[in-house]
Amino acid sequence: MENGGGSKRWGFGRNEEILRASAFSIRGILGSVIQNLNPDDTRPVIPLGHGDPSAFPCFRTPSEAQTAISDAVYSAKFNCYAPTIGLLPARQAVAEYLSQDLPYKLSPDDVNLTIGCTQAIEIMLAVLARPNANILLPRPGFPYYEARAAHSNIEIRHFDLLPESDWEVDLNAVEALADENTAAMVIINPGNPCGNVFKYQHLKKIAETARKLGILVIADEVYDHLTFGDNPFVPMGVFGSISPVITVGSISKRWIVPGWRLGWLVTNDTNGILKEQGVIDCITRFQNISSDPATFIQGAVPDILQKTKPDFFPKIINILREAADICYDRIKEIPCITCPSKPEGSMFVMVKLNLNLLEDIVDDFDFCLKLAKEESVIIMPGFGVGLKNWLRITFAIEAPSLEDGLARLKAFYQRHAKKL
Incomplete structure (x- = not known):
């Protein structure tokens, strides 16, 4: 040899x-x-x-968040493996946090904890992958979606965001691009890379378009509440009764801790369509063969979300x-x-x-x-x-x-x- x-x-x-x-x-x-x-x-x-x-x-992140991390570590309660979907108290805290902006209450069962928002993206695109599937992505957008879609052999179709209309979605293009193999469309709000914030009526039109096409909306809200113009942040989950919405987000941006890698994947689906179609089960099963956030970070989540001072x-x-x-x-x-x-x-x-x-x-x-x-x-x-x-x-x-x-x-x- x-x-x-x-x-x-x-x-x-x-x-x-x-x-x-x-x-x-x-x-x-x-x-x-x-x-x-x-x-x-x-x-x-x-x-x-x-x-x-x-x-x-x-x-700098608030002292309450730092204290929550140290308390979780020194408690010795979070040195163990966590359930693949996340610790129940942490999922409950995320559900309560997000429900503040919704017309209905989320359950902990609607929440899956992930290693940052990027893992939530990976999970959803893996779950949606099937022969001939395609996904509609914004241009400009966050290129991680393209990379993960290609990795999962999902065809990528781009719709434009319109700079002359405050970077709103070209919904006519969305309708023209979609076919029977389209699984979902992605929106990022507040916008990366454009710095835009979608208005309530535009988000409603997006949901109505998704319902018409029979697709779900993946709403990337990692910059939730980081708004400083005339338009307030409106979560896409508000329209979960019109079309199924998967919200992906994290504590990374609002708490200025991208390295802590704590995110979530949340189902907003008051009509139970995602459960009926088996999507919820696939998400859970995918997490069984994936990894999960560090347990001490999960242990700190309730205090991070609930004890950060409002100022x-x-x-x-x-x-x-x-x-x-x-x-x-x-x-x-x-x-x-x-x-x-x-x-x-x-x-x-x-x-x-x-x-x-x-x-x-x-x-x-x-x-x-x-x-x-x-x-x-x-x-x-x-x-x-x-x-x-x-x-x-x-x-x-x-x-x-x-x-x-x-x-x-x-x-x-x-x-x-x-x-x-």
Whole structure:
């Protein structure tokens, strides 16, 4: 038998599909941008690409949440395995938390705890997978849905969000795309990457469209209640009597703890359609062959949800509102980018890149690579979220750093502006 790699044929090797999916993920794309940073630039790097404000002191999670974690650990009650769907007290707490915004009460049996919102997405797409199935995804959107749908061999069909209409769903396109093999449509509200917040009437129309087409709605509400414009947050579950709704969410964004990895998958289905069709049973059975959140995190959930002081949330909203104002105003000073509508929620804004005003920029990716190298500013190129030659900017950082980053962005434009 030969030693080493040489001429021996081994039964394993690179999985090209995984490599491709990783390269086009948000982390993969931002990783490429970060690699282009100039190590000789002594200025601090300004992270306007990834929505994780936890590094900044002004976004620190409340002490009540930290105490809940330490109490759970030191109690020694949560060193065990948990049920695959989650500990009952934690599921009860999530049900009560979400029910505050609904016209009916959720049961703990409607709640499945997950390892962040991403695992909730994985579970739902795995459950919906069947021969010839397709799913309707928003463009722009969160590319994790595309990656997981492809992994589950679900055909992806995109409907547009309309920038001229505050990024509302193109419902005519949804109807045109759907057929007898369409399983679901996904909405993200408040919006990532657009910073939009859907109005009540628009959400109702989405539910009515889903009922007409015989599909369920997966409502990604990981940014729930992070709204600071004219439109309040309305959970899609309000319309669970019109069409079945699966809500996915987490404590990651509202409590500023994305690394704690505690999320949920919740059924809003007052007519029992999901149970009748066997979807609920499939979700539970999938979790039997999956993993679950750390038990001590689950043990802390009731206190996190119930004991966080009410003044914490307005403080975070005010910081985001001021940051969104700064971002929107400074963008207007940079001719090569245009913001179609002021962000009203989440932590992001989409801006259109006008390449005609730039002398030596090929596309949005080239723009972000050169910006990183010349100004140490990280921005997400729009192609990664479905819109080529757009940019996704996060404003969830401290105000002085945001001002600095946008000033550098303006200087970058001035350096590369086309000479008239």
